[in-house]
Amino acid sequence: MQRAILPLAMYSGFVSLSFELVWARLFGMQTSSRAFAFPLSLGLFLLGLALGARWAQRYCTKHPEPGPRHFRSIALLIIGAGLFGWISVPLFGWAVRLFGEAALVINLYMICFGASLFGSLFPLLAHYGIKSNESVGAHISYLYISNIIGSVAGSLLTGFVFFHHFPLSMITVGLGMVSLTVGGLVYMSAEGSDRLKASAGIVLGAVVLVATHGVLFSSVYQHINKLEHPAKHVFESRGGVIVVDKDDVVTSGGTYDGKFSTDLIDDTNGIIRPYALSAFHPAPKKILCIGLASGSWAQVLVNHPQLEELVIVEIEPNFIELLRLYPDRAVLLDDPRVRLVVDDGRRWMTRSDEKFDAIVSNTTWNWRFMASSLLSVEFMTLIKKHLKPGGIVLYNTTDSPKAVKTGMENFEHVYGLSNNIVGSMDPIDLSSERLRKTLLDYKEGGKPVFDPKNPAHMARLDEIIENFENPGHPCSFVYTREALEKHVGETEAITDSNMGSEWDATSLRVIIDEPKRTLLWHEHIEGRCPGGFPEK
Numbered sequence: 001m002q003r004a005i006l007p008l009a010m011y012s013g014f015v016s017l018s019f020e021l022v023w024a025r026l027f028g029m030q031t032s033s034r035a036f037a038f039p040l041s042l043g044l045f046l047l048g049l050a051l052g053a054r055w056a057q058r059y060c061t062k063h064p065e066p067g068p069r070h071f072r073s074i075a076l077l078i079i080g081a082g083l084f085g086w087i088s089v090p091l092f093g094w095a096v097r098l099f100g101e102a103a104l105v106i107n108l109y110m111i112c113f114g115a116s117l118f119g120s121l122f123p124l125l126a127h128y129g130i131k132s133n134e135s136v137g138a139h140i141s142y143l144y145i146s147n148i149i150g151s152v153a154g155s156l157l158t159g160f161v162f163f164h165h166f167p168l169s170m171i172t173v174g175l176g177m178v179s180l181t182v183g184g185l186v187y188m189s190a191e192g193s194d195r196l197k198a199s200a201g202i203v204l205g206a207v208v209l210v211a212t213h214g215v216l217f218s219s220v221y222q223h224i225n226k227l228e229h230p231a232k233h234v235f236e237s238r239g240g241v242i243v244v245d246k247d248d249v250v251t252s253g254g255t256y257d258g259k260f261s262t263d264l265i266d267d268t269n270g271i272i273r274p275y276a277l278s279a280f281h282p283a284p285k286k287i288l289c290i291g292l293a294s295g296s297w298a299q300v301l302v303n304h305p306q307l308e309e310l311v312i313v314e315i316e317p318n319f320i321e322l323l324r325l326y327p328d329r330a331v332l333l334d335d336p337r338v339r340l341v342v343d344d345g346r347r348w349m350t351r352s353d354e355k356f357d358a359i360v361s362n363t364t365w366n367w368r369f370m371a372s373s374l375l376s377v378e379f380m381t382l383i384k385k386h387l388k389p390g391g392i393v394l395y396n397t398t399d400s401p402k403a404v405k406t407g408m409e410n411f412e413h414v415y416g417l418s419n420n421i422v423g424s425m426d427p428i429d430l431s432s433e434r435l436r437k438t439l440l441d442y443k444e445g446g447k448p449v450f451d452p453k454n455p456a457h458m459a460r461l462d463e464i465i466e467n468f469e470n471p472g473h474p475c476s477f478v479y480t481r482e483a484l485e486k487h488v489g490e491t492e493a494i495t496d497s498n499m500g501s502e503w504d505a506t507s508l509r510v511i512i513d514e515p516k517r518t519l520l521w522h523e524h525i526e527g528r529c530p531g532g533f534p535e536k
Contacts, residue, residue, distance in 0.1 A: 004186065005129035006146040009122065011078075011182050013150030015175055016118035018158040019085040020045045022172060023111045025163075026092045029224045029241060029254030030107060033368045035502035041111055048112040052119025059124070066128040068191040074124050075187035079205075081117035082179020086209065088114055089172045090216040093223030122147060164238040169217035173209050180205045225251050233325060235318035242318050248326075250294045252316070255365060258294030260326060264439075264449055265460050272464060272477075273394065273420050274300040274360060275449075278438035279430060279468050279478075280415065280422050281358055281392050285309070288354075288386065290345040290361040290374070292319045295329040297362050302332045305441040310338050311354070313345045328445065346373055349382050359383055359393045366400035372500040375403045377493055380410035384425060392424045402500050404484055406493040415471065416479030416487075430478075432468035436461065466533045475533055 023045065028037040063070060088110055095103035095110070122143075130139045162171045184202035188195045222230050225243050233244040243251045248260035259269040274297045277284050285308040289298050292314035302310050314320065320340065323329045332338055341348055345361070363374045373379060375397070383393050393411070397403035399419050408414050411423030415430065422428065439461060442449040450457045472480035479487075494500035 004189070005125055006142060008078075008125055008129075008182070008186070009143050009146040010150035010153075011178070012118060012121045012125070013147040013152075014154035014157075015082060015085070015150075015179060016049075016115070016121075017151045017154035018162075018171070018175055019088075019114060019118070021155065021158050021163070022085070022089065022168065022175075023092075023107075023114070025168065025241070026089065026220075026224060027107060027111065028369075029221075030092070030096055030103065032255035032365070033240075033253035035367070035369045035499070037369070040108070044108045044112045045115040048115025049119030051112070052116035052121070053123050055116065056120040056123035056127070059120075060127040068193070070124075070128050071190040072187055072193060074121070074128070075183045075190065077117065077121055077124070077183075078179055078186060079183035081114070081121065082176050082183065083205075084114050084117060085179070086172050086176030087216070089168065090220055093220040096226065097223040160238055163236065167234075167236050168241075169213060169220070172217075173213050176209050177206055180209070225254055233322060235322055237316065237318050239316045239318070242316070242322060244322065248294075250322075252293070252364075253368070255368065257364065258296055258362075260294050260296060260329065262296050262299050262444060264464075265457060269296070270418055271296060271300060273297075273396075273417055274362075275439065275442070276417060276435060276468070277301070277304065277358055277360070277392075277394065278306075279432065279435035280394075280424075280428050281390070282429060282431075282434065284358040284392075286356050286358075286388075287311070288313070288356045288359045290359065291315075291363070292323070292340075293362065295319070295323045295326075295332060297360065298338075299329060299332055299444070301360060302335055302338055303442060303444050305438060305443075307337060310335075311341065311356075312338060313341045313343055313348045315342070315344045317342050346379060346382065349386060352386070355386055355388045355391070357388055357391050359386060359391070359395075361393070361395040363396045363398065363403075365398045366403050366494075366501050369502065372494050372496065372498075372502055375400070375406060375494045375500055376496050377406055377410060378496045380406060380423075384410070387425070390424070390426045392422055392428065394420055394422050396420050400494075400501055401488040401491040402494045405488045405491045408481065408484060408488070409493050414481050414484065416484050418477045430468065430471060432465050435468055436465050439464070470533050473533060 020042070024038050024041045027041040031037040091110065092107050095106045099106055126140060126143055130136060130143065158171065180202055184198050187193055188198045219230065221234055221241065221243050225231070225245075227243070227245050229246045231243045232246050232248070233242075235242040240253045245251075249256065250258045250260070261269050262271055264271055264275055283306050284304065285306055287301055287304070287307065287310050289301055289310060289312045292298055292312055298310070298312055301307065320333065320342070323333060333340065361374060364371055366375060375395075387393065394417070395407070397407070397419055404416070404421060407421035407423045411425060413424045413426065413428045415422040415428060440448070440450055440452065450461050452458065467476040467478050470476045471478040472483045492498070
């Protein structure tokens, strides 16, 4: 046992930190990538380590002298901790499925309990594996160094290598297999152990892990993402997890991130927003699109009749791989007018000196982790440097009054478009007639978006245009600066320092059914606009 103590300390650090990252990823998805998710899961993990160490201290006080049965207990603890970490992954999903919002607390308890198992291991190794003599200090330092090396290796390999090349289920099963093997070897090395039974137990455990792999892990992302049916596509990387449901709704990090739809006749995902670019700019020939996601917005932009060049900056390469599964979206990847850059949008803009007629950012939910970096005053200042004279920015505020306030304070001329902001340093020439002409010229897949011979299409076009003819009207989704000011009130702007609404108390409320969110912008419209638009 004494000779194996350093490798065991290294194993303890490696597997425990690996599982901490696994739990943090699952908890982050459960809470829709909110900023508090990682520190909260890490805090419960550290609490678990402390509780485990406290239990180990009591055990060692009652059983001060090392013996074979204590070594066998350590072996069983290694096996138990690894197997709990393995089964905790499907349990995370089932907790969300069965208990709804209560699963937030349940899964935190699960993290704490799993960490306590690993937390008790290190003190037991130190107590029973190090002799009390003149070299005790040196031996303890070696033990700590080994544990630290294992912890660093676990964090780096799991977080940057394993997550990027293997699915979470395979990583978890692998960690369980390692724990089963290491624990079995420790058990067999203890004096008086039945090695034949221990070997049989290891083999049986390995068979169970492999045999139940598909059944236990197949529905984890379905439950974590609150889907009624199994996921249609899943992409995993060190950057996160992308899930597509049977209705082609895309979730990233556990929250809604787009839909494979560019249908403007039956607009189910607010696709009018990128279509409306020509209402605010006479000739958006060069456009920067920050973020790709489902590719719907990029598809609309690349089909703009006046487009000459579209630069798309996307940080997650798996979104590109996802588009390849949809032929009608994959065509934009091969369009000669499209330049696709895999990079962080803000970092790319910091390094680039290109200027654009329009910058479009379908920014993610304002309360998600790091969302402020694409909504802050500092980012708006960066955007202004990349706009040509008369250039506009169109970005999604995701119903955040703070994000609206930020745009109003940084751009001299502003309009609201549904829950988006359109801003410019030069006067904006809002033209409904220009938009009508552009929409009639729009084609997708060689077919016109609006068929002039189809009465339903023309009625829908008239309905859209009415909004732009009456900006600021209670029935319109186009808002003037005056209407926006009434909405935001005395709200403060988002900066890199205050991080917007990421740390608001409201962000701690976990919303189980994200797709059913109601846009604040339209709450006042339904049932409160009996007169309709004024007659022409």
